[in-house]
Amino acid sequence: MNGNGNGTGNRNGRAAGASGVNLLALRSHNGALVLDLLRTAGAAGISRLELADRTGLTPQAVSKIIARLRTDGLVTEAGYRASTGGKPRTVLRLVPDAGHAVGLHLDRDALTAVVCDLTGAVVGERRAPLHLGAGADAVVESAAQEVEGLLAEGDAPLLGVGVALPGPLDHLHGVLHRVTGFPEWEGFPLRAALARRLRTPVVVDKDTNAAALRLAVALATHGSFAYIHLGTGLGAGLVFGGAVHRGARTRAGEFGHQVIQLDGPLCGCGNRGCIEALCLAAVARGDVDEAARVLGAGAANLVGLLDIELVLLGGRTVEEQPDVFVRGVGAMLDEWARLQGEEPYVPVRVASGGSLGVAEGAAQLLLAPLFGRADG
Amino acid sequence: MNGNGNGTGNRNGRAAGASGVNLLALRSHNGALVLDLLRTAGAAGISRLELADRTGLTPQAVSKIIARLRTDGLVTEAGYRASTGGKPRTVLRLVPDAGHAVGLHLDRDALTAVVCDLTGAVVGERRAPLHLGAGADAVVESAAQEVEGLLAEGDAPLLGVGVALPGPLDHLHGVLHRVTGFPEWEGFPLRAALARRLRTPVVVDKDTNAAALRLAVALATHGSFAYIHLGTGLGAGLVFGGAVHRGARTRAGEFGHQVIQLDGPLCGCGNRGCIEALCLAAVARGDVDEAARVLGAGAANLVGLLDIELVLLGGRTVEEQPDVFVRGVGAMLDEWARLQGEEPYVPVRVASGGSLGVAEGAAQLLLAPLFGRADG
DNA sequence: CCACTTAAGCAACGCTGTTGCCAAAGTGCA
DNA sequence: TGCACTTTGGCAACAGCGTTGCTTAAGTGG
Structure with missing residues (x-):
């Protein structure tokens, strides 16, 4: 999506401490920064010079970055500002449909699924009753079916599925700890199971973290x-x-x-x-x-x-x-x-x-990294 | 000290959110990373290849970075490792005396001042009684004199003075809030006053933060x-x-x-x-x-x-x-x-x-940024 | 002595943001 | 209407970053 893939470009992802930065990482960082400002600007859009001012980069650097993003289909020109005594600024906007992400909120008794576009706006929604105690496989299967139902039209490229649910869990590995009241979930590798079933990237997090992420965005x-x-x-x-x-x-x-x-x-x-x-x-x-x-x-x-x-x-x-x-x-x-x-x-x-809110936050688990909001 | 000055190289330091990264910032980041690994390695030293492995950078990139650091006098070659079947690795070490920093611990009844070299080792130390209630000007003056006494020999370049003291304060601006029991300190711009008196950069922080920073380092x-x-x-x-x-x-x-x-x-x-x-x-x-x-x-x-x-x-x-x-x-x-x-x-x-401990941490307020430990 | 291994530098390269310059497209005054 | 001026943004050349390909240096081991 972002040109050369997912970023750091380092040979090894395992460096224990802080890790070295190369040109690919720099490019991806600045690109994400610009994308985030475009996202924040929303429908009003933002011009190249404003982007330069906000990022601290030179106007020429922003022009180059914008050219890349336009080539990738993430950004379009959308009209002009009023002149302030010279050439009017060109308004740039994020292309919302350049990518979608699914957010899944698994609560104790209900499932909520949304599809969000790049701006984070909800473009599709489904709800279903859920019984967390029904067992891991059954829940994974019904969640997967909801996701597939939601994506039936199959338009924009899918970045992945974010899942938010209560209780302590391992966000890095996507493994659940003991969900209060549902001991059968302890140790279940939800991320791997759902990713295998849906053949798409999956990220798992606590519901409160998802809600907080949505608010931060x-x-x-x-x-x-x-x-x-x-x-x-x-x-x-x-x-x-x-x-x-x-x-x-x-x-x-x-x-x-x-x-x-x-x-x-x-x-x-x-x-x-x-x-x-x-x-x-x-x-x-x-x-x-x-x-x-x-x-x-x-x-x-x-x-x-x-x-x-x-x-x-x-x-x-x-x-x-x-x-x-x-x-x-x-x-x-x-x-x-x-x-x-x-x-x-x-x-x-x-x-x-x-x-x-929580389902939107779950979708942001996949959207936010595009805009430089690292996994923390 | 680090070649082209202090880092980011952006035109404006005021960008509200995250800010753009240019090549100078990248260079300074990777340089700091390498310096930190050298510092951690201590007297044992570390070879170029190990640095490459730990940073994720290519060996050639590390060679270039090391060449820069050697030119700046921050790093020296110091012997060779035993061969493992080929050319033996060259041991690199930080040059401790490439820079010093003063750490000042102002406690309620005592003043402790240290000079630390780049590795953080204490190379000079002074103590004096102190009465925080004696008034801001008097305390600043006596603190300044202690610092000057400590630096009498005047050998290595001085990075600046870090000051640690109790009570809430504004680290960014170096202004004190009300130090418990000493209301006359409220609002005193300690950083500016001491910087003006000593004509050197000054950083102010809480004693607990200084101690924590020393431990982190x-x-x-x-x-x-x-x-x-x-x-x-x-x-x-x-x-x-x-x-x-x-x-x-x-x-x-x-x-x-x-x-x-x-x-x-x-x-x-x-x-x-x-x-x-x-x-x-x-x-x-x-x-x-x-x-x-x-x-x-x-x-x-x-x-x-x-x-x-x-x-x-x-x-x-x-x-x-x-x-x-x-x-x-x-x-x-x-x-x-x-x-x-x-x-x-x-x-x-x-x-x-x-x-x-606290005085050493105060010195680290100036040393740590060299090693990529930002002001957080 | 020679094959082999490992470390590190040289040179060329691709790509980054930057600089210098110029074209485009407005405003405002004569 | 014309011209000076301002502002935007791209083109081209550039310096500098880490990377790649290859060479040289300096060891080990049969």
């Missing part, structure tokens, strides 16, 4: 934020420098089992005083304010520890009473900021997304 | 760890991907004021249930086991949230009874791992370092 941020998801469980996706932080074993984000009440009430995980236990208990007894307060304390911990810029809230429970949570969490962050004696104003917002 | 890791410092206060330095994580406003690492006991005892910061409050109280009443347990709970939170690979403990209180803390924290991490049902073994160790 949608916000076009290279900064940091935390996406906190409160539904049947409590988890978080962390974004630093515009990339999802997955950690050494891709298990980061276990926000729900942060202990916030030493020797507190027992949690399902076996520990005591986890945020999730306190929060869900408060929700269960109808005390949403207290749930928001607990969540806010956890969010303040995040902000203090990691110095993130933004907190986004999502999940079924939050969506039921968004104002209560935004206010409650916001109040805790403001109080924390006040105690710090400074004005490190960290906004709290509800994450846009809706019911397709 | 010493361990030569590109992975992740947390350095937890327990002395008169409690703080942490976080390292992801071999780089110190400072966060959006360079205030990350406020580990001590993570709330771990909702509505717990009042902390000096005004909040309730901070780890620091619980931990210091336990230490004060002689219950070191409990202090270790609290610290361990906090460390488990870190590991769960960020999926780091290693926990390092340091600071005066830890050094007094290292075994108690290592065992206590380790027990909490093991228990946490057991509850996860997996074997994500996260080792706990005492951070080597001694009384010069």
